[in-house]
Amino acid sequence: MIKKQLLLKVILLLIFLQPTIGHASAKDYLLDNEAKAISSYQKSSHFLKSVSISEIQIMMGNKKAFYLYIGRATCPHCRNFLPRLLKATKQCNIPIYYLDSENSSLNLELKTFRNHYHIATVPNLSQFQSNRLTKTLERPSLASKEDITLFLSQ
Structure with missing residues (x-):
């Protein structure tokens, strides 16, 4: 019974954390693309x-x-x-x-x-x-x- 409760808590924790983890990855991806675009602009402006x-x-x-x-x-x-x-x-x-x-x-x-x-x-x-x-x-x-x-x- 204790194992089932622990497993349930872990699953619920992962469910609640998953959107946060995914959001951070998407945000990092957008920031990385923005940095690349800025760098490309700076090189081209030369x-x-x-x-x-x-x-x-x-x-x-x-x-x-x-x-x-x-x-x-x-x-x-x-x-x-x-x-x-x-x-x-x-x-x-x-x-x-x-x-x-x-x-x-x-x-x-x-x-x-x-x-x-x-x-x-x-x-x-x-x-x-x-x-x-x-x-x-x-x-x-x-x-x-x-x-x-x-x-x-x-």
Whole structure:
């Protein structure tokens, strides 16, 4: 009788613990996939020319026309957009500058830049010329490689 009660308690304990164990595994799997996606984004972003706000201001002061991509590794839409952007830039052979917007709430200079040019969300792909934002790719997270190529070639 004692063995049956002990066996019943063990079975009940396992039944109650099983969802917790399974949940932890699923959570670990999602976290691992997220870490891999972030790492992949960071590696891919090296194909763009990384710039700071001060470098952007110098380019604007020199009246240079350029395309600027603003994004961050922790943004799922940015991670989906970047591969299409890289394919389009390779096809168009147009240099794209990259401004990492990670921790934008902590970076006053970045926050001021985004507010000044009304850049509310990322990913953002815009053209700048003579200290002005001249055009922005509409709904970049939904843009195809062809949409991006057309935007860059106009």
